[in-house]
């Protein structure tokens with residue numbers, strides 16, 4: 570089977586060397602030395618002013634929403650074209666998501682459609698840098714400043730992406746990164762919040778540790794969202810190789826481009842001016858009226874050959890069973906159109922070029938047969 574992705578791992582020897590000291594210290598979690606070193610190294614790598622580590626990206630998102638102290642029931646403008654986590658974090662924190670449609674080229678929130686959704690109850694905008702494509706950060710910030718709103722980015726897909734040399738985590742008030750096993754950079758499970766306001770550091774550190782400020786003071790009803798030392802050690806190893814991994818992904822991306830660029834009925838992501846990509850995903854949108862067959866036909870043809878492409882992100886979040894009573898995907902028609910037609914093809918550093926060619930030949934064959 571060729572699956573949509575495959576976790577990057579250091580050599581076993583490198584990892585064992587990294588974790589050896591844990592058998593001396595017996596310090597396994599609660600912000601130990603590996604955790605501290607990784608926080609410092611990631612702050613530098615991502616070129617962000619402040620960074621706090623978490624057990625995963627989702628908990629990080631919930632914690633930053635807590636730390637912002639929004640009033641219960643306040644509205645957060647977000648996108649339905651994302652992983653479940655983005656909206657679930659908002660709802661689980663007692664806030665109300667309001668869905669904004671997406672731009673048809675970058676699949677990120679369409680800034681022209683934000684202002685019409687703002688009400689006196691709006692407290693924040695929560696856009697997603699989908700597939701590593703950068704949101705229109707300038708336009709979003711302008712709207713937020715005009716209306717006094719916070720901006721929290723879901724940057725789960727955007728590890729290492731820069732715009733004009735500026736790390737993606739510098740935009741808005743805060744950005745969440747995911748270091749899940751399936752991401753460009755992983756700590757097995759893990760995540761982080763990057764932010765500007767240094768006073769948030771202590772608050773986030775308390776929220777992720779049951780709200781405990783010191784052994785005799787508990788300020789918040791926090792949870793347990795701390796990254797353990799084994800995950801931090803994996804992160805230290807993977808960070809040494811991530812540039813090389815991204816470079817290999819670029820070769821995979823180029824192989825796909827050579828095969829699929831210019832094919833009628835197929836839309837590929839375009840490079841964004843000034844943006845250095847991390848090649849996190851390879852999404853392809855199939856317009857059946859021009860391509861001749863549907864995304865689902867292509868999905869099935871690939872599956873028959875043992876290739877596990879994925880429909881990220883189908884269904885749209887506003888079509889999920891848990892949300893469809895309150896929301897309708899008809900209100901976000903561009904997102905609906907894309908979600909019904911997109912397929913993310915296998916993408917990882919060690920995917921051989923012959924496999925890419927094979928995947929593309931199945932796709933093109935599928936077109937001929939229809």
Ligand code: T4K
Pocket residue numbers: 572573574575576625626627628651652654655697723725726746747748749750751759760877881
């Ligand atoms: N926001 C966005 C926009 C996100 O995409 C995500 C996570 C989050 C927030 C939340 O961040 P975290 O809390 O997860 O840090 C996967 C991931 O589990 C999820 O982290 C990710 N987004 C999402 C896009 O993809 P599934 O349900 O598709 O995973 P699964 O188990 O089907 O794995 C996909 C493929 O990855 C497999 O076919 C093979 C490969 N794989 C998987 C695992 C678990 C590996 O190579 N190694 C592994 O250990 O959600």
